[in-house]
Amino acid sequence: MFEVEVKELYRHQEKYLNQEVKVSGWIRTVRSSKSFGFIELNDGTFFKNLQIVFDEKIDNFKEIEKLPISSSITVEGKLVETPGAKQPFEVHADRIVVEGYSHSDYPLQKKKHSFEYLRTIAHLRPRSNTFSAVFRVRSVAAYAIHKFFQERGFVYVHTPIITGSDCEGAGQMFRVTTLDLNNLPRKEDGSIDFSEDFFGKETNLTVSGQLEAEVYALAFKKVYTFGPTFRAENSNTPRHASEFWMIEPEIAFADLNDYMDLAEDMVKYIISYVLENCPEEMEFFNNFIDNTLFERLNNVVNSEFARITYTEAIELLKKSGENFQFPVEWGCDLQTEHERYITEKIFKKPVFVTNYPKDIKAFYMRLNDDGKTVAAADLLVPGVGEIIGGSQREERYDVLLNRIRELGMKEEDYWWYLELRKYGGTKHAGYGLGFERMIMYLTGMSNIRDVIPFPRTPRNAEF
């Protein structure tokens, strides 16, 4: 007898056909007539179910046919081919042992539930088809990212989650503290004495590991981060979460073109890897969630991404004659409507837009020779708009210092970041990919809450 998982049966059925097998899993459906019945069994290792046929030969027939959905069982029996049927094979049960009973009030009954409702039972939703597919794709995509970078010699860096300063100035942050809020320590002037806090000063949750990743790029040449980041913005949209995972590669002796080459390779690799390793899940998404999915993803994999400057993009948008909600003028930030128009209508494939006005970009981006744009590039993809943002970093000590002062930032907070430029700095570049955005793009799921196991959003931190 083979003790075996369902995925293994589907992938190597020839090894098990007409053999005795033993499989454990959860009942998705059970139906029976007088003397025999069928169970759709899912063991979590595979998207598809295994069909179990049982009859009065088993001594607990009456018990089995009445098992509530999601009861867990172990089945022993012979694996038999079923030519012409929907499924390739089934198990003829000789013995079924109940591992754990479910209840008739099990909330995930066969009828279709709304995604909104399923969020309230986040502890059970991974047992449904959609979420079983989403979270397997999420896992496989995460591995694809590690594999892509590791096979290319990148060093994975764990940048800190708790930080002493808002180094990117990227918006509102979560405070981390162990102070007793009912009894805050005070200095003589009445202000809160943060020297009494756990770290001896004010600390927050990180919004980005980039600045620390630069430290490591200037030692290891090629590095990447992959970790959680946080935004305390009160944005209740389908695309914003307060806690999400980011991938931030950083490469030394590299410029903007090197970053774009790397990002293009990475995006194509992730998509190809997931299509190859999750065929059943991806087919499900294409059939039931977004029927343009395969077309869209294949288009990305098979295109050479376009590269245009921001200035060219503005001209193209102006010439388009399109009536945009936000008017287009050189100097304005591109809105999603503009980004989508460029990638969907003009190029019909992914587009890097480069060299943005410095005033709409971050302080660390490399100033171009024109004095008014920076070596930034965003990747726009059909169906979404921006999916990656990145830049060549300012490696010139004086230029960076000027920029920090110009923006009124605290120079002393950046002493170590500046020193990177003092001690053998070199041109380097990097980018950030929001992992959940990538999963949404891969699956066609339209709400970020549905691609995070236990999402955190304003007023919601359940489970």
Place this chain on the structure above:
Amino acid sequence: MFEVEVKELYRHQEKYLNQEVKVSGWIRTVRSSKSFGFIELNDGTFFKNLQIVFDEKIDNFKEIEKLPISSSITVEGKLVETPGAKQPFEVHADRIVVEGYSHSDYPLQKKKHSFEYLRTIAHLRPRSNTFSAVFRVRSVAAYAIHKFFQERGFVYVHTPIITGSDCEGAGQMFRVTTLDLNNLPRKEDGSIDFSEDFFGKETNLTVSGQLEAEVYALAFKKVYTFGPTFRAENSNTPRHASEFWMIEPEIAFADLNDYMDLAEDMVKYIISYVLENCPEEMEFFNNFIDNTLFERLNNVVNSEFARITYTEAIELLKKSGENFQFPVEWGCDLQTEHERYITEKIFKKPVFVTNYPKDIKAFYMRLNDDGKTVAAADLLVPGVGEIIGGSQREERYDVLLNRIRELGMKEEDYWWYLELRKYGGTKHAGYGLGFERMIMYLTGMSNIRDVIPFPRTPRNAEF
């Protein structure tokens, strides 16, 4: 001309010998006599340096020979074999371009620095031999863990970092808040109104993803987490950090023996993978950090781990005649001195100790039939003591509920955890591996601050 990285030169030198190559990197040392000089160049992709020979043929000879350590350069020249020399080959430079100047006050001069000092320059220490080795091993070990689990069909789950409750009761937690501490919202009775906080209630940083991992194990059968966890304990020891990464696998239809089999395989896999993929780094650690390292690691890989019960362990310790600082009695928690005695003196190899008294273990561990022990197991390894802790989980609804009540925990906080037992629960087990402890074990580094890029400890959140 080949534009190439140093690792590639070492791994496939036959392809590049007597060819023109172009290499960029940072100067580790430079020495010169009147008419020629040597540079040890490190490009971050490899532990070892590349020797560059340059002479007055290059037009900036005078500039190059005076370059401060850590200046970055690009070298073009021929790769030439150097039979009998320390290094296998060197580059005879035709051209050297300075990418970035360093300064003569570069803090990482050739003389040896203490690890304590190097912590104060965490932005530069990855450029030293020791830390370049530590952080490459850290990266490769992280990948080994993903590879191990993914190749076995495990689903990687991102459990939440911000949590609504102290579900493990594992000690002090960091509060996460966006409330204005200078102007805290109050309820009528004067207490703080946490319904005004970002998530509408009190939230903390997670101490463990286990309970949420159980949710996913009961959907996917085999899952693992790998993410940051936090402890707000005021422990200033070489083995405690406030922010560290944990791996928490969880398997369904599995008992304590299945967990031990999996953990044993995993530990052996990680060690073997790192030995195979970081040979230069591991040799460095064995030579300069801990010269018992290879012996210790090989012993682990080649041993069948022992398995004894806690009760047997207590008997063995009592019979040993050893004079322990903490006396041994059934019911006591094992101290590091006991753990190390068992694994180093009695068994001389890794040992799982199983079935601990329930009163010294967590609420979720499965109660054994004797009513006084639980199905827990800790893995003890020579040189460290405990490196993994795990258990079979209590899958029986009533037993779990009783235990929660017995310990005075809030039943309503665990509604979803209890429901896992109500809707098709099954036997399952899992464990936690502290990633930094594993890195310390792999490298021989004795302070956790030296295996984390930017460590967070009490009163320290620099960079």
